[in-house]
Amino acid sequence: MALRKFIIERDIPAVGSLDRDQLRGAAAKSNDALRQLGPDIQWVESYVAGDKTFCVYLAKDEALIHKHAEISGFPASKITEVRKMIDPTTEKTE
Numbered sequence: 001m002a003l004r005k006f007i008i009e010r011d012i013p014a015v016g017s018l019d020r021d022q023l024r025g026a027a028a029k030s031n032d033a034l035r036q037l038g039p040d041i042q043w044v045e046s047y048v049a050g051d052k053t054f055c056v057y058l059a060k061d062e063a064l065i066h067k068h069a070e071i072s073g074f075p076a077s078k079i080t081e082v083r084k085m086i087d088p089t090t091e092k093t094e
Helices: 020-037 062-072
Strands: 004-011 041-048 052-059 078-081
Touching (some): 004 062, 052 062, 062 078
16 A cells, blocks of 8 residues: 655744754654554654744555654644645646
8 A cells, every 4th residue: 555645834932043962862763663663654844933843754544644643742734745746847847
């Protein structure tokens, strides 16, 4: 079964002010939760803003995203499944 892509919005006050060591610790905590959950969930990348992070995950289903949030302690304030992707090359035809 193919993994589906999700965008997770996490409300985390002042996350944009965390220093490199604090972000490293957060990544380690997230990775520990992922190891517990197995191969049906993967973290692709995260964008850190002022009071939020926007995380891209691949997962079998939304329930795994919620389970990761529960284990890691990082809220999954809003979860959106990505249906399609476009980029600047989308307008070009072969």
